Amino acid sequence: MSVLVTGGAGYIGSHTVAELLAQGEDVIVLDNLQKGHSQAVLANKFYVGDIRDSDVLDTIFSVHDIEAVIHFAADSLVGESVQEPLKYYDNNVIAAQRLLTKMNQYGVKKIVFSSTAATYGEPKNIPIREDDSTEPTSPYGETKLAIEKMMKWCDNAYGIKYVSLRYFNAAGAHSDGHIGEDHTPESHLIPIVLQVALGQRQAVSIFGDDYSTEDGTCIRDYIHVMDLANAHWLALKRLREKNESGIFNLGNGTGFSVREVISKAREVTGHPIPANVGPRREGDPAVLIASSEKAKRELGWQPGFESLEEIIRSAWNWHKTHPNGYDK
Numbered sequence: 001m002s003v004l005v006t007g008g009a010g011y012i013g014s015h016t017v018a019e020l021l022a023q024g025e026d027v028i029v030l031d032n033l034q035k036g037h038s039q040a041v042l043a044n045k046f047y048v049g050d051i052r053d054s055d056v057l058d059t060i061f062s063v064h065d066i067e068a069v070i071h072f073a074a075d076s077l078v079g080e081s082v083q084e085p086l087k088y089y090d091n092n093v094i095a096a097q098r099l100l101t102k103m104n105q106y107g108v109k110k111i112v113f114s115s116t117a118a119t120y121g122e123p124k125n126i127p128i129r130e131d132d133s134t135e136p137t138s139p140y141g142e143t144k145l146a147i148e149k150m151m152k153w154c155d156n157a158y159g160i161k162y163v164s165l166r167y168f169n170a171a172g173a174h175s176d177g178h179i180g181e182d183h184t185p186e187s188h189l190i191p192i193v194l195q196v197a198l199g200q201r202q203a204v205s206i207f208g209d210d211y212s213t214e215d216g217t218c219i220r221d222y223i224h225v226m227d228l229a230n231a232h233w234l235a236l237k238r239l240r241e242k243n244e245s246g247i248f249n250l251g252n253g254t255g256f257s258v259r260e261v262i263s264k265a266r267e268v269t270g271h272p273i274p275a276n277v278g279p280r281r282e283g284d285p286a287v288l289i290a291s292s293e294k295a296k297r298e299l300g301w302q303p304g305f306e307s308l309e310e311i312i313r314s315a316w317n318w319h320k321t322h323p324n325g326y327d328k
């Protein structure tokens with residue numbers, strides 16, 4: 001039987017495909033390449049198509065014996081979602097509804113879903129636990145939360161079991177050096193900072209320094225993409241062994257401010273990385289730090305890259321060797 005990975009040409013999806021193949025899984029990728037790269041697809045069964053297209057889903061579910069779906073395909077930028085909420089309801093909520101409809105039609109009963117720390121909004125407690133309140137501050141977080149609720153009701157009605165993984169900030173690249181982060185346009189902090197170190201940008205703009213944090217800039221919990229990839233494999237194993245739904249945070253449990261990330265990147269790259277302070281970006285909570293105790297306890301997950309330095313160094317190795325991403 002096979003595992004269908006939607007968004008498998010994207011950043012986290014491609015690293016997860018690498019992990020699944022290493023674990024001996026038969027993998028099928030579906031990606032419309034709106035953000036992904038065909039060079040990042042390591043599986044040899046690859047459909048270029050859109051998850052909202054029911055004909056493509058019919059073909060995949062009827063040609064292949066799909067046991068489980070790992071669903072990455074989405075729009076995923078906090079700031080953009082505030083400007084274009086309907087795009088997010090379409091590609092996240094409506095697309096997931098179509099995917100779940102086809103899973104139900106073809107009797108596919110397992111899904112691992114890419115959720116996010118953005119479901120929590122401005123947290124009441126730090127570190128954030130899975131049972132803390134969810135009040136998203138952006139349409140992006142709102143649409144991911146809506147999908148979690150959709151999956152809950154689909155479990156109730158049709159017995160489709162889900163594991164929802166609420167990742168904090170993904171960063172880094174594969175240790176083999178063949179895949180990494182390549183978004184156009186890039187909006188994530190670590191790759192932007194490294195593009196400054198490569199001389200591709202003049203400076204990094206800090207989005208607000210008037211938050212109620214020690215240095216005034218936002219604090220995030222950075223997690224290595226290979227640790228995320230491994231968690232998907234463990235989530236799939238749990239679905240097979242326990243046939244039980246669940247929600248898990250994935251982060252390192254330590255927060256770093258935007259200024260701390262820039263300063264660590266200066267150390268790693270040896271470049272002065274100029275930074276300017278700009279206005280806040282709409283939708284950004286001040287502090288997001290995970291408690292991942294539940295994932296450690298129930299999935300047996302253990303991150304391999306726990307320091308910010310290792311994470312930035314891993315990203316730097318990729319960016320140095322692929323200064324233009326996959327089009328080097």
Ligand SMILES: NC(=O)c1ccc[n+]([C@@H]2O[C@H](COP(=O)([O-])OP(=O)(O)OC[C@H]3O[C@@H](n4cnc5c(N)ncnc54)[C@H](O)[C@@H]3O)[C@@H](O)[C@H]2O)c1
Pocket residue numbers: 006007008009010011012013030031032033034035036037049050051052071072073074075076091095114115116117166167168169170171183
């Ligand atoms: N990067 C992070 O820090 C982060 C953190 C939390 C959650 N997430 C979630 O993880 C998932 C993957 O994130 P990423 O950073 O790898 O993003 P990405 O943009 O690199 O990957 C998403 C992939 O999905 C594809 N895609 C998008 N819409 C599609 C559609 N309608 N049909 C088919 N393919 C489609 C894109 O082409 C892309 O290859 C997303 O769901 C995102 O919301 C990411």
Ligand SMILES: O=c1ccn([C@@H]2O[C@H](COP(=O)(O)OP(=O)(O)O[C@H]3O[C@H](CO)[C@@H](O)[C@H](O)[C@H]3O)[C@@H](O)[C@H]2O)c(=O)[nH]1
Pocket residue numbers: 076077078079115116117118167168169170187188189190192204205206207208218219220258281284288
């Ligand atoms: O040029 C930049 C880019 C980012 N930031 C700040 O850096 C932090 C991290 O931003 P970014 O790397 O864009 O990640 P987030 O907006 O935190 O979102 C990521 O992490 C979320 C989980 O926390 C995921 O849900 C999203 O999909 C993923 O994009 C935020 O405080 C930003 O305001 C800057 O100051 N300047």
